[in-house]
Amino acid sequence: MTDFFNGIEPVRFAPDATGLAYRHYDPDETVAGKRLEDQLRFAVAYWHSFAWPGGDPFGGQTFQRPWFADDMDAARRKADVAFEMFGILGVPYFCFHDADIRPEGSSFAESKRNFEEIIAVFEAKMETARTRLLWGTANLFSHRRFMSGAATNPDPEIFAWSAATIKNCMDATHRLNGENYVLWGGREGYETLLNTDLAREMDQMGRMLSMVVDYKHKIGFKGQILVEPKPQEPSKHQYDYDVATVYGFLQRYGLENEVKLNLEQGHAILAGHTFEHEIALASALGLLGSIDMNRNDYQSGWDTDQFPTNVPEVTLAYYEILKAGGFTTGGTNFDAKLRRQSLSPEDLIAAHVGAIDVCARGLKAAAKMLDDDLLEAARRDRYAGWDSADAQAMLNSDLASIAAQVEASGRDPQPQSGRQEILENIVNRYV
Template identity: 60%
Template sequence: MRHEPAGGQRPSYFSFAQPLAYRGPGFTPTAQEPFAYRHYDKSRMVMGKTMEQQLRFAVCYWHSFGWGGTDPFGDATFQRPWHAAGDPMEQAVAKADVAFELFRTVDAPFFTFHDRDVAPEGATLAESNANLRRIGDVFAKKMQDTGIKLLWGTANLFSHRRYMAGAATNPDPAVFTYAAGQVKSVLELTHQLGGDNYVLWGGREGYETLLNTDLKRELAQLGRFLNLVVEHKHKIGFKGQILIEPKPAEPTKHQYDYDVATVFGFLREHGLEREVKVNIEQNHALLAGHTFEHEIALAHALGIFGSLDMNRGDEQLGWDTDQFPNSLPQLALALYEVLKGGGMGLGGLNFDAKLRRQSIDPDDLVWAHATAMDLCARGLLVAEQMLQDGALQRHVQARYAGWDEDGGQAILRGERSLEELASDVDARGLDPQPRSAQQERLEHLVNSYL
């Protein structure tokens, strides 16, 4: 049974009559309240900010409301009302109603969207952009009424067949031009809605075979496209971040935004390292052969950390399964690196995750997001404890202590030549001995916080 609101309003899509509340670790589910947050106390102070400010949760539009539950071998399983036949714009408005109901139910402060997931594509780009602006007006009213904000917007430059050979990297300049018009519209709407970021995911910016690919040409096109986006950002006065989301492969065999290090090299090559940051996804990091925390730590070290997509893969499968997080150790280590690097900033924690095809009940959307939010909150508290205790950081500082002394600093400042260093070995009778890195001891330490 769905909740029936008073006053002739639209019946609730979900069975939860009220937004989920924090009840504490001792909460016991009841028939009237089957779920409450045990750890996500959004007003609790963590490292100088509220938990809500530290985590900046966002619900994504595409997997939760756009995707129908298809896979390469099966048709849609969810059969949401807005997926049925009907007027596309009316369906888009109905989808927005349910989306904001979910945002309110799980008490998420932000949302994210692709243009093609919120508004139908028209016969021309002008018609598509007009559809998007109409839904943007719907969003603006709902955002004003609820206080929910936009974390970021993005243009879908990968689903339509025109983009089968890429958007910015397409061999046809007409496709490049069309993509530019699409991005302009979404960037401007993101700005109008007060979004904190604009994301570019180059799902088709890569290649299948070098037999028909000019790498140098395509990378130059991609650099020009990204510079155009940055130039327009400044022209319209958008104060948010421009983000690239790294991924090594899938849907293309090789994507140009392979990982954080690759993106940074690309940004340096095109003079964008101070203009563009990265939106890091856990499963994309794993597909690139890294851990989530590695990519976060590297992005902070390079000064390009922007935001996070919090979704995992399956350890038995080698593709991007986009599952909701369920591992406390993984979350704690990732959030430890976030806090150690100074926090989320304008970024946030976006659930770019989708239900399994067999999770077809509307309430499964609530359970998936709420349990993930509670687990992330628990991971944040573990990360806070790790930082406040300081044992890990003290070990790292002790391990590199020699580089903080005068001799180590002189080397780093370029004051010692190779000949001087070689002579120093004999003069000082250097015979350095290895010292244990104590990895197992530190792994035990991390587990002690959980």
Template identity: 70%
Template sequence: MSYFDGIDPIRFDPDGDGDLAFRHYDADRVVMGKPLRDHLRFAVCWWHSFVWEGGDPFGGQTFQRPWFPGDTMDLARQRVDAAFDLFRILGVPFYAFHDHDIRPQGASLAESNARLDEITDYMGPKMEGGGPGLLWGTANMFSDRRYMSGAATNPDPDVFAYCASIVRAAMGATVKLGGVNYVLWGGREGYETLLNTDMDRELQQMGRFLSMVVEHKHRIGLKGDILIEPKPQEPTKHQYDHDVATVYGFLKRFGLEGEVKVNIEQGHAILAGHSFEHEIATANALGIFGSIDMNRNDYQSGWDTDQFPNNVPEVAMAYYEILRGGGFANGGTNFDAKLRRQSLDPVDLVAAHVGAMDVCARGLMAAAAMLEDGALERRREARYAKWDEAENAAMLHGDATLDAIADRAEGAGLDPQPVSGGQERLENLVNRYV
């Protein structure tokens, strides 16, 4: 018996009155020359949907799933069956996982890796015949107590070596399942206090590890991207990958800016003091945009609550920057989001994804309409139009010196006056679409 028995595949039904229908996500609808499914590239995350037990800092498990506690291979296979049932019901093209999400940890490193190989043998046939693909795989290097002082940045070199083994296995599993990308989620790559931390040493270790991952990617024929996911204060006080700009500086230091891109999460962007669209625009400007984790935070909690997206204007501005940058290449929209711990029923998990997919579809269509109409871009271009004049462009691209530019300003008696940025008018413009 399926965990999702009685729930039919979700259809596009804009006029229906039930809560298990897409009102806006018509996968075949062509927007800017491409079907919505190819723009959005939805993925279901394995960890929150099938592994998380519904606990919080003040209380334990609330969810009762037939595959919990998930500590045997038989339960792992049962979880795989449920996962692919959900993928079929939603019609998503992708999913994503950590190694520890799909197989229980063994008594030894070798047994853990063997179990990963065994469970991916079970998953492979379920992906045939039009089943969902793997958007990205990754290794869990944060949950076990051995990572309490970091993974690649750990002061113990044995942990570094241990991580090399599980990353090699996870990358192999990703290639085996035809995965498009591989993510390094540095959940423990940071520190609590400088009193016991050699920051430069740890950054060197992190850079060396990432360089070896890139080398291994090419060795095993992984065709997609290696992705880093920026995040602040999660869970350590000072994270080395605080935001997109910080990650770019790290990549430049180790010569990896042409090899590694970023997977940007909405919740992490907010915790870093930025907007989601800011982080996406920054990644596009630096040439490292890869993929996104779509969720939202509770803005009153001050923590990463990983809720399903429901704010169309926020989502629209994120997709505006994605479309403005050319859209996804290898990346996609991964729902790194979890149910609230009171949402106990199988149908809750389906409905949460249905609503999130609709919100994203509405947001992307609004973003596409803004971009195609061009009103926002025309006003942006007009604001910088004087820079296109030859004399002004030469200040950036010519041989002009500071002296020459200063002399011109003084000789011409320049007296520039402020020009309105018109923010409120632009916000009103955006509201016409969202």
């Protein structure tokens, strides 16, 4: 037991508490036919919560964590604190990159040894802790070797290094019974088109993803492969721009039945979409996998990765998820970092507790909206004209016959109200 969270008790469901408590999240409450814990499937992000020092482009480290050092002892202390926090929060899952959990070695082999040693530490802890692994992933963007991309690097040796790193991370994820494996291509993109060969880099990326899928089958990993879209940052342009872009990419390389998506609110916003749009589109395309429920600031043009706070927005996101049938292998990860001024251990706990409550409120409101069927009844009603046999026949006919019929009929179809404000008011009864 470390003394980092000294005195902070496990957080309980206590709606009327004055201190640190879940006011809305009761893991055992049944919502939409499941325990709330099993609906939301919360995960803590190892990188932001335990590895991020609080820097930004204009300033360095603000956090002073006892485990901030570049050696294996520190890495073990970090793991201790992490699992203590998982316990305090009572969350069922966590997620990690290789680089979050181990010091970089002086060679590939040493980094791998460091990594595997900490994976063994995790494995031991997970025998007793109830925390499981939502997903593992490889950090292929922080080290300078990845500055020009990983799979899309102009140097085949970096491609190789990246492939080898992914293999190790997939092995570890498999070993820890992770339910998904995620690829976020932060540097799979470009700073300037002037030095970039788009077609070639896309093909490299297609090959890497195909190898990932092949390897998954080879080792018998049953988890879901997920790609996380983001339009830019750190790259000026990132290839996995948004849901629609990744869909086109997956079809190009024949991977649309093998790979799904991990969607983040902040990335949706950066790409010019609402989060509910990205979720609804992924669902329509059969690609909905998991989510990172962390928001961006609407006035900041970069990825602020803040804990969610806006219940109405979160509700619309979960509404689309529930409409799609809820999570299967996916869950609700907080890819969220404390503001760099939030220095204390209490901030770290409280931020997660607040976010969990926001999500619980959102999901419960969404479940009730879906159950009451007001929105869906209105939606069905709006498209009801298409249910007729004539309408379906027309849809499967051709321009010339439709034109003949329109001209002959002499009818002048009149538009019907879209009722947007009335529907928005309905939502507001639930949030």
